[in-house]
Amino acid sequence: METYLRTERVTLRPFGADDADLLIELDSDPAVMRYLSGGEPTAPELVRERDLPSIRAGYDRWAGRFGLFAAHEAGDGAFLGWFCLRPEREGPLDEVELGYRLRRAAWGRGYATEVSTALVDKAFTDLGVRVVWGATMALNRPSQRVMEKVGMTVTEPLPTPDDMLAVEGADLGGYRYEITRERWARRAAEDRGDVI
Ligand SMILES: CC(C)(COP(=O)(O)OP(=O)(O)OC[C@H]1O[C@@H](n2cnc3c(N)ncnc32)[C@H](O)[C@@H]1OP(=O)(O)O)[C@@H](O)C(=O)NCCC(=O)NCCS
Numbered sequence: 607m608e609t610y611l612r613t614e615r616v617t618l619r620p621f622g623a624d625d626a627d628l629l630i631e632l633d634s635d636p637a638v639m640r641y642l643s644g645g646e647p648t649a650p651e652l653v654r655e656r657d658l659p660s661i662r663a664g665y666d667r668w669a670g671r672f673g674l675f676a677a678h679e680a681g682d683g684a685f686l687g688w689f690c691l692r693p694e695r696e697g698p699l700d701e702v703e704l705g706y707r708l709r710r711a712a713w714g715r716g717y718a719t720e721v722s723t724a725l726v727d728k729a730f731t732d733l734g735v736r737v738v739w740g741a742t743m744a745l746n747r748p749s750q751r752v753m754e755k756v757g758m759t760v761t762e763p764l765p766t767p768d769d770m771l772a773v774e775g776a777d778l779g780g781y782r783y784e785i786t787r788e789r790w791a792r793r794a795a796e797d798r799g800d801v802i
Contacts, residue, residue, distance in 0.1 A: 610675045613724045616717055618675035618689060621661050625676065626654045628685050637710050638687075641746040644772040664692060671733055672702060677721060686712040691725045691738075700736040702729055706752065718752045726756050730787045739784045745775035750783070757793045758783040 611618040630653045636645035664673040674690035687708035693699050704725060706718050729735035741764055742749040764780040
């Protein structure tokens with residue numbers, strides 16, 4: 607298995623052409639999809655014909671440097687969900703989105719924080735990134751906590767996209783979070799106890 611990133615408990619690897627069922631099962635849980643589709647599962651044919659091909663095209667587009675990757679438990683190899691670190695489709699390579707979607711069984715064990723911390727470190731250390739950003743609905747506290755714990759802060763309120771108007775809390779909109787390389791470096795220096 608090719609590895610994109612390894613943390614203490616989690617391994618990220620590219621999705622293969624045969625992995626549609628992992629994504630279909632993940633998106634079939636209404637709790638997972640609560641702040642994404644209002645709980646509606648993603649139709650299996652859309653996963654097979656739209657989502658998985660688009661994820662795999664990203665590996666070529668960004669030469670394996672960025673993308674959306676399958677997360678597995680390092681110990682028993684269980685599928686946990688996915689994380690992404692990627693620019694917008696035609697966007698600048700130094701401005702990348704952090705995202706995550708985990709199976710319910712994996713929630714509340716610190717996996718999202720552990721992997722997101724490592725992805726942000728990789729972005730600024732190895733990948734020449736200037737800004738990592740993420741977007742979340744106002745009611746999605748778990749997602750916001752992950753971003754806050756990796757040092758991201760709210761930069762602006764976001765309107766709810768048209769295709770998410772049925773989601774609970776759509777009237778409250780969402781937030782864009784960001785961390786810049788300068789802020790990340792300052793936090794890292796503080797963690798090391800350097801005098802700044
Ligand atoms: C968002 C998500 C990835 C978080 O994963 P996770 O591995 O459970 O997150 P962590 O264990 O690292 O916990 C992160 C923080 O969120 C908090 N949290 C978790 N569930 C919470 C809840 N229901 N309400 C409030 N805070 C919650 C945790 O307590 C922790 O904060 P703390 O350390 O201050 O206590 C997971 O909930 C998920 O996959 N949700 C569905 C998909 C989704 O909404 N993705 C994000 C779209 S923007």
